[in-house]
Amino acid sequence: MDSPKQEHPSARFVAESIDGITVRSAVPDRPFYKVVQDKDGQTYAQGVRLQTDKVERANRRLQSLEVKEMDIQTESPGDAQGAEVLEPDEHVLAQFLRDVAPIMEQELLLAWQTLPVFESYVPVWDDVAETCEMTHQVWKEGLVDLQVTSVAWNTTGATLACAFGKLDTLGWCEVTAPVCVWNIFRPQLVAGEPDTVIQVQGFVMCVAFHPTKPSLLAGGTYNGELQIWNTGAGELDPPLGNT
Template identity: 30%
Template sequence: MFTDEALDSVSVCSLWRKSRQSAQESRGCQTRAINSTEAEVQTVSTTVSCTQTEPQDQATEQLLQQHLDQPEPPGLKDFLQRVEDAVIRELVRNARSHAFDWFQVNWEDHSQPVSCLHRLQHPSAQERGLHVTSVSWSCTGSVIACAYGRIDDGDWSTEKSYVCTWNLDRRGLNPKQADLVLDVHTAVTALCCHPEQPALIAGGLYSGEVVLWDTSRTQDPVLAQTGLSADSHREPVYQVAWVPLQKRGEFGVLSASSGGRVLLWTVDLDQGGFVLNAAYAMLRQQLPHSSSSSFKARGSSTVGVTSLALSPWDSDTFLVGSEGGLLLRCSFSSQTPAAVSSEGQSVTLRAPAVFSFRPRSGPVHSIHCSPFHRNLFVSAGTDGLVHLHSLLQANPLLSVRVSDSYIFQVQWSPTRPLLFAAATGQGEVQIFDLGRRSLRPAATIDQGGAGQAATCLSFNCQNPHLLAVGRTDGTVGVWQLSADLTEQSPRESSQLEQIANQVAE
């Protein structure tokens, strides 16, 4: 049933081992062969050079030898021997001189002394032929305010006028369009910005009224107004000024008119206007007369005030100029009653004049006290002269011929002790530097308008490089001054002190 049988072996390949081996692959990564090259750069040719000076003794000997070989110029030796002593004396003298002490050469600033930045104008005022009567900078130094009126003769008391302001820092400034225009019922004769509040402007009118404007009020900018009463002026107000009061931080308005009165006003918002604080009357019979004065009381008993100046050094002192050429030093604390009827006057009139300077030959249009010396001030008027005065002497220390016409305003520089500017009836503004040997103008501002007088000017105390000038053609020129006219030299204050110590002849 069963038998043995031998069969061949059968082998079966593993599929699992074969699939595993097929999944394995060998990979490699290698950078490409780096190629290298050697190169050389070499100049075509080389040169060696050297420089060497000869010894000083040897060079001197050669130079002397050359001169010995040449014939000596005739008379040269005698001339050198003759002038040797004089030359040595001058050299020693120059070595000891202080003429050029503190002198600094400016090799870079070659700009003009003055240049016009803006020419501001109000078309309506120009069409009516109004004049710029006063200009004033705000306490920030960025806003210029100008008043319009007339300085010529004629009946223009009922003519309407304007007060205009321009912000020079405003982007897109339009010189022919004022930022703010205030309509006024009569001519404006004086203007003064508040020393601490940029929105407040005090003004004097031809009618005798004193007005306070608040430019921040768009509906009704008139903050206070004196009106016409027994307490107020009845003649044109030619000057207004802000006066610090005894109360800390408060200011009053001082006004002067051709009626012979100087009034001090305080602002009372509760009563809705100005309140008269003090009143001063300039009466001829009560004026002190200096030994050099030939003034005689004649005509009206009152002295018409045309100019006013406050002392920055003494809060009790103010100066007054009159229509008749009188120049007076006055005191706020004077208790002398004025010999004039004050019927209806709520405040007693006082006579403030304590000293009289030598009278001028015509009306005194402008007075300004020096911001660098307590005793010095300048005055100007119809005689074309600017007089430098000392509060301690009746006669002027110095007189400078500025113009052949009227001088409407004179003002000290706020940064240069020896420099002042004067606006003339010939249309020019002359800037003088008393530190120069020659009393010729250091600079002249002339806009080229024939027959147009320069009626007013004002230095910018915050930006001393700016000077505003008003003219009878209704324009206000804003001029930029160079560094020579604004930067104080080291010895300038001492020179001013020397001038102040002079004795007037």
């Protein structure tokens, strides 16, 4: 029995001719020549320069034809005044609690006896890892013989206030020292340049932010005054409040 004849790989290709394309050149009606002189001083005539027709382009701006907006919100308390209020049946609720309470107590007791999560846990008191590391370091340039008297974070945890003063001051105080504010998570943070600087006569001993308004900062001075600033307003002199 003769084996089937295998097809030669070249048989997969078929000779086929495809019509070409014609590129028409833009040639003026009358030939144009100009005299050109080469580096040897000889002159000759240079003919017209040929090029294809200019390619035309058009820009189209597309956008949707219809725009729809829809607002969804819960009903206001006034709209719900006429709605039916369902009162719970206390007898049915009490019976339900009496039925499920023994089952829940049994399951809790079983879980406490069969799942001793911390039974094999033994604390290692001698191997204490140092996990505290410094993430930021800020300061105020040009301070001489001044120490940090108080620091405070605002309610968002992003702004740090730091008061400077002289801790060895005794008697009447004529020291003027700043309260500096940094937005720690601002991308353009410069450690040595505070975002806000408040100069205080009789330096501040303690600073604290408002518990719900992140920009309000209060400070108690060495001279016994209490001053309040709105650090988000920009204008800090005079302060928002002063006693």
